[in-house]
Amino acid sequence: MDFVGHLTAHNIKPSLQRIKIYEYLHENRAHPTVETIYSDLVDEIPTLSKTTVYNTLKLFIDNGIASTVTIEDNEVRYDAIMDEHAHFKCDSCGNVYDIEMDISTIKFKKINSFKVETTNIYLKGKCNKCLTNKN
Amino acid sequence: MDFVGHLTAHNIKPSLQRIKIYEYLHENRAHPTVETIYSDLVDEIPTLSKTTVYNTLKLFIDNGIASTVTIEDNEVRYDAIMDEHAHFKCDSCGNVYDIEMDISTIKFKKINSFKVETTNIYLKGKCNKCLTNKN
DNA sequence: GTTCCTGCAAAAGCTTTGCAGAAGA
DNA sequence: TCTTCTGCAAAGCTTTTGCAGGAAC
Numbered sequence: 001m002d003f004v005g006h007l008t009a010h011n012i013k014p015s016l017q018r019i020k021i022y023e024y025l026h027e028n029r030a031h032p033t034v035e036t037i038y039s040d041l042v043d044e045i046p047t048l049s050k051t052t053v054y055n056t057l058k059l060f061i062d063n064g065i066a067s068t069v070t071i072e073d074n075e076v077r078y079d080a081i082m083d084e085h086a087h088f089k090c091d092s093c094g095n096v097y098d099i100e101m102d103i104s105t106i107k108f109k110k111i112n113s114f115k116v117e118t119t120n121i122y123l124k125g126k127c128n129k130c131l132t133n134k135n
Numbered sequence: 136m137d138f139v140g141h142l143t144a145h146n147i148k149p150s151l152q153r154i155k156i157y158e159y160l161h162e163n164r165a166h167p168t169v170e171t172i173y174s175d176l177v178d179e180i181p182t183l184s185k186t187t188v189y190n191t192l193k194l195f196i197d198n199g200i201a202s203t204v205t206i207e208d209n210e211v212r213y214d215a216i217m218d219e220h221a222h223f224k225c226d227s228c229g230n231v232y233d234i235e236m237d238i239s240t241i242k243f244k245k246i247n248s249f250k251v252e253t254t255n256i257y258l259k260g261k262c263n264k265c266l267t268n269k270n
Numbered sequence: 271g272t273t274c275c276t277g278c279a280a281a282a283g284c285t286t287t288g289c290a291g292a293a294g295a
Numbered sequence: 296t297c298t299t300c301t302g303c304a305a306a307g308c309t310t311t312t313g314c315a316g317g318a319a320c
Contacts (some may be wrong), residue, residue, distance in 0.1 A: 271320100272319105272320090273318105273319085273320085274317105274318085274319080274320095275315090275316105275317080275319090276315105276317075276318090277300085277314105277315100277316095277320070278313105278314095278315090278316100279312105279313090279314095280307105280311105280312085280313085280314105281310105281311080281313090281318070282308090282312085283308100283309085283310080283314070284307105284308085284309085284310100285305095285307085285308080285309100286300100286305105286306080286307075286308090287302090287304105287305085287306070287307085288303105288305085288306095289302105289304095289305105289313105290300090290302100290303095291300105291302095291303105291308105292299105292300080292301075292302100293297070293298105293299085293301085294297105294298085294299075294300085295296100295297085295298080295299090
């Protein structure tokens with residue numbers, strides 16, 4: 001995938017930090033937090049600061065190439081996959097998985113008068129691996 | 136509604152603060168934040184502290200009579216309605232509305248192996264009132 | 271008298287802001 | 296040169312923790 005091209009196509013100048021953070025989001029589908037992104041990338045870019053991670057993620061969100069995943073109260077996670085999909089968080093291992101779904105199939109009652117612009121679906125429970133390991 | 140009875144039924148001793156906060160959650164369906172709860176109740180209970188609001192909400196959640204609504208990254212809201220329902224937040228006025236729905240109608244792909252325990256659905260857009268006022 | 275509850279003050283996190291130096295065009 | 300980007304340090308918020316006094320039983 002052409003990360004640099006995707007950044008420039010969204011009016012984001014492709015600095016090293018921005019490329020690496022964007023790459024990281026794509027290659028780490030675990031929906032990382034700022035802390036995770038920072039601590040994983042600081043090895044590769046020793047001068048990296050959290051401020052830059054915050055700045056960069058904000059820039060990505062403002063330009064529509066990333067979004068936040070707030071499946072838990074006390075942590076904000078980030079996602080660079082912009083297709084409509086649900087998120088599943090495992091209570092045991094803490095991993096967050098993408099769940100494919102067709103959001104248009106959801107049927108609401110009494111919502112006719114509201115104009116829905118975005119839909120977020122968050123599931124919690126036990127993932128495959130944890131269910132198997134437990135037994 | 137018998138708030139005191141509901142608290143004691145869930146092993147929560149009905150102190151004045153707890154009764155008032157629980158009542159407030161039921162009568163204020165706008166899904167208040169800690170700040171809102173505190174500032175609205177401090178008039179009635181002048182000695183109230185935010186610590187107590189935090190303690191009490193945590194107690195309610197642990198005992199299953201309230202839940203958090205994390206429709207936005209930067210604010211945690213609280214809800215005492217424990218039926219399954221979706222939440223809709225209006226971008227314009229900021230109000231959060233309950234949307235009735237039957238969660239069992241949602242169809243996911245490839246989720247068979249996961250054990251889903253809770254489902255949260257958050258919608259954003261423009262509410263009825265704001266759509267009318269704009270025009 | 272013992273236990274539990276409340277709320278002040280302080281601490282702990284997380285995120286944002288201001289700004290100066292560095293990098294890039 | 297001029298603009299933009301980075302990252303340190305400090306500030307700002309929200310939430311948690313420790314603890315002492317108070318209420319309830």
